[in-house]
Amino acid sequence: MTDGITKALHESADVEDLLVRAGLGSLAGQADVRALPGRNQNWIGTTDTGKRLFVKKLEGPRQASAARVRQSLAFDRILRNDKSTELRSPQLLAADPDAGVLVFARVEEASTAAELIREQRLTSDLAYSLGRTVGLLHNLPVEDLPHEEEISPLLPSEELLEAIPVSLFEASSAAELQAWSLMQNDGALGDSLRRLLSQERQADPVAAHCDLRLDQFLVSDGTVYVTDFEEFRPGDAARDIGGVVGDLLHRALLDAATGDRQSAEPPSRGRMLAQLADGIQGVRPYITALWNGYRDTRPSGDSHLAERVTAFVGWHLLDRLLAGARTAPRLAALPRAMAGIGRKALLTPAAFHSTLGLTEARK
Numbered sequence: 001m002t003d004g005i006t007k008a009l010h011e012s013a014d015v016e017d018l019l020v021r022a023g024l025g026s027l028a029g030q031a032d033v034r035a036l037p038g039r040n041q042n043w044i045g046t047t048d049t050g051k052r053l054f055v056k057k058l059e060g061p062r063q064a065s066a067a068r069v070r071q072s073l074a075f076d077r078i079l080r081n082d083k084s085t086e087l088r089s090p091q092l093l094a095a096d097p098d099a100g101v102l103v104f105a106r107v108e109e110a111s112t113a114a115e116l117i118r119e120q121r122l123t124s125d126l127a128y129s130l131g132r133t134v135g136l137l138h139n140l141p142v143e144d145l146p147h148e149e150e151i152s153p154l155l156p157s158e159e160l161l162e163a164i165p166v167s168l169f170e171a172s173s174a175a176e177l178q179a180w181s182l183m184q185n186d187g188a189l190g191d192s193l194r195r196l197l198s199q200e201r202q203a204d205p206v207a208a209h210c211d212l213r214l215d216q217f218l219v220s221d222g223t224v225y226v227t228d229f230e231e232f233r234p235g236d237a238a239r240d241i242g243g244v245v246g247d248l249l250h251r252a253l254l255d256a257a258t259g260d261r262q263s264a265e266p267p268s269r270g271r272m273l274a275q276l277a278d279g280i281q282g283v284r285p286y287i288t289a290l291w292n293g294y295r296d297t298r299p300s301g302d303s304h305l306a307e308r309v310t311a312f313v314g315w316h317l318l319d320r321l322l323a324g325a326r327t328a329p330r331l332a333a334l335p336r337a338m339a340g341i342g343r344k345a346l347l348t349p350a351a352f353h354s355t356l357g358l359t360e361a362r363k
Contacts, residue, residue, distance in 0.1 A: 085139065318339050
């Protein structure tokens with residue numbers, strides 16, 4: 001395994017070149033170096049000079065990768081210049097926009113929030129801390145934050161609600177095409193998504209992550225770190241909060257619907273809906289704790305924030321439908337039922353946000 005990783009590092013000469021130029025040493029050939037899964041190339045290990053690092057080489061077009069590295073640098077500059085913030089993020093040690101490479105100090109003994117939830121170690125205190133961390137992020141100064149046009153969020157997209165381009169059509173599975181067809185032929189859903197995008201454009205901008213999920217939080221010895229700022233830009237607070245709450249809800253719904261494996265028969269539609277309702281009720285106290293953590297840290301006069309958050313939660317469930325469809329021959333009943341909950345959240349966010357637990361913060 002190490003030989004394969006070393007070969008990959010040698011083939012990514014930009015990585016080793018940056019490490020040496022930054023005085024950090026070399027990862028190639030080191031005994032503890034390992035690759036991590038993800039949409040980019042990621043390595044973690046100790047260099048020959050004793051530096052314990054996490055290294056990321058971004059995939060995709062060179063221009064877009066360079067823009068993402070620049071946004072990470074912008075976040076790092078803003079964070080380090082704000083001496084009053086309690087926000088924590090892994091230390092950025094080196095970066096090369098042209099090569100699309102980022103090098104961070106390793107956070108020791110860390111688990112992602114997603115891992116802690118899979119291990120059933122989610123607590124109300126942890127949920128509160130996650131919300132507080134998002135609030136600290138949104139409290140950073142936003143006035144001079146650069147915005148790279150190449151990295152504006154792709155989804156949800158008004159254009160794709162009308163039609164998908166030939167390139168996407170040819171690259172999509174049958175299940176993906178089915179999912180797109182369902183959304184494009186749902187007039188009420190389309191209207192709700194367009195309304196959400198309009199509201200997002202009108203919202204007061206904050207320093208937003210714009211790709212925030214549970215995997216982007218590292219927890220080490222009670223301290224929460226937030227990572228992966230390649231999409232960092234001025235944006236709507238609701239997108240970030242909705243991404244985290246949506247991820248939390250999606251995992252809870254999935255666990256509730258698949259937790260009882262004693263029966264060999266698939267559950268009836270009525271049973272599945274009951275399981276999903278139980279999932280919402282089970283996760284609701286943690287969503288409320290997260291929301292309180294955010295609102296206690298960043299009180300806001302935005303009276304419609306909870307509604308936009310709820311709508312983005314709804315979009316997250318639809319986005320998960322699309323993601324799961326990439327490797328499926330057809331849409332299964334459970335993802336469609338979960339997407340149905342997302343649709344309801346999008347269509348009636350004012351009524352649904354209390355169902356999720358997005359209630360007013362404590363006085």
